Amino acid sequence: MSDPLIIPAPDGAPDRQQPPVSSASEPFWEATRTCSLVIQWCRSCERAIHFPREACPSCLGTDLEFRPAAGTGTVYACSEMPAPGNPGMKGRAPYVVVLVDLPEGVRMLSSVVRSDGAEGAAEVAVGDSVRVAWEPLADGRHLPVFVRG
């Protein structure tokens, strides 16, 4: 496996709104400390679940586990934000918000970001292939984002 791609926030950018951790999602966020993307699975249905829950949304079973994800995806929908959606993103617009379909069979809201450090929004279209990258968070976790390719 190749080294994880870490993409820091721009210099001087205020902190993003930090994602809280729910009881069901703790393994997901813990794994992000080592830049590992894990997805919850129902062992009864053999079905991936996102967002993580305390019961499977197919069978209501509780035999659940987290497994490593491939870290790849396909853009299902995308929109460029010309202005920030909250004060934590001041100075970062324009940026792109996407829905990404993962090969495990789940969909995530995320961002596609530039990997070259240049200014401006990433260029991305519905149907593009993407792979996961990581933005460090203040508490040692990482936020999963995506880059093209």
Place this chain on the structure above:
Amino acid sequence: MVDRTMRGAAAIVGVADAVSPTGELEGSVRALEVQVIREALADAGLTIADVDGLFSCTGPGWAASLELAEYLGIAPRWTDSTQTGGSSFEIHVQHAAAAISLGLCDVAVVVYAATPRSSFKRGTGGFGSRQALPGPTPSAEWEQPYAMRMPMGAYALAASRHMHEFGTTAEQLAQIAVDTRTWATMNPRARLQDPITIEDVLASPMQASPLHKLDCCLVTDGAGAVVLTSAERARTLRKPPALVLGTGTCHTHAMISEMPDLTTTGAAVSGPLAFAEAGLTPADIDVAQIYDSFTITVLLLLEDLGFCPKGEGGAFVADGVLAPGGALPSNTSGGGLAYTHPGMFGIFLLVEAVRQLRGECGPRQVEGAEVALAHGSGGVLSAMSTIILGTEATA
């Protein structure tokens, strides 16, 4: 005389509870809700797949029954977050019996869990805490860190998907704004009354690509009300009645990231339900009020309600079908795009539909309107409800 039509029409067929002599239970509120739902369904010999009605009055966010349904992974066609304190659950059973007797849902689950004792000990709430479900909302955890502009970003995602799948264009979306504005030019109470062109829409600032400012609804003050009574009694009152001929509801998600298919809304369920109850088809609608939070909202709803096939909304609206003189006069008040939009527009859809059926709309009156459709959309294309109204002639 007592109305007894509900008598014997519904029954409680499964029960479960969770209690402990210690007064405390292990697990989160959500885990407890799932537990008792699973046990009660098993008690009845049913599964979660049988459930199409959901009743819940507590949760962490703005819409108790939506968030619970999303958590359970179900898409109910009957939903009730009615909150009346301790009597809520008796009322839920009453509503469920009424709905079932009318065939509006088949299997209803009424559920409640709370952990005030252990939450108080953990310092995460307690008796009197407003937060019935300790912990973060899914949106705070899975969407808000990405700072999508809301609500337009969610609708922009849907528009991007529709364009990708069906070749829908920004010009076609703009046509909806243009036609709605044409109606507003005939409404002296509309916020925006100057006509606009497709070029005006495309030249207005981008809010969340591909949606421009003129693809988005207003932000205004506003208020509205409607009063309903029995059809029998309505005939003794001052104005001609707008009879409720058909109704339908469906919600599919709370967060946009949980919407199963961004090109198909719950209106694909609510619309056919309403039409079937009314014994009508889209071709029978004389005037439509279709929630226009954004132009893409109208496009999706026209398809889902059956006015045109899925994917053909762009071509359908391109020739001015929604405008004055068009085959489907729509949002005749000027809509949320030009008339008013104080955060929630649904009441105004009903008010305009009734005024059209009464012939009270002056220069924007649709001649001979006998059947009107009002379709509301809540959340981010989340909760859909279709109402079909008719004059006395349609009874």
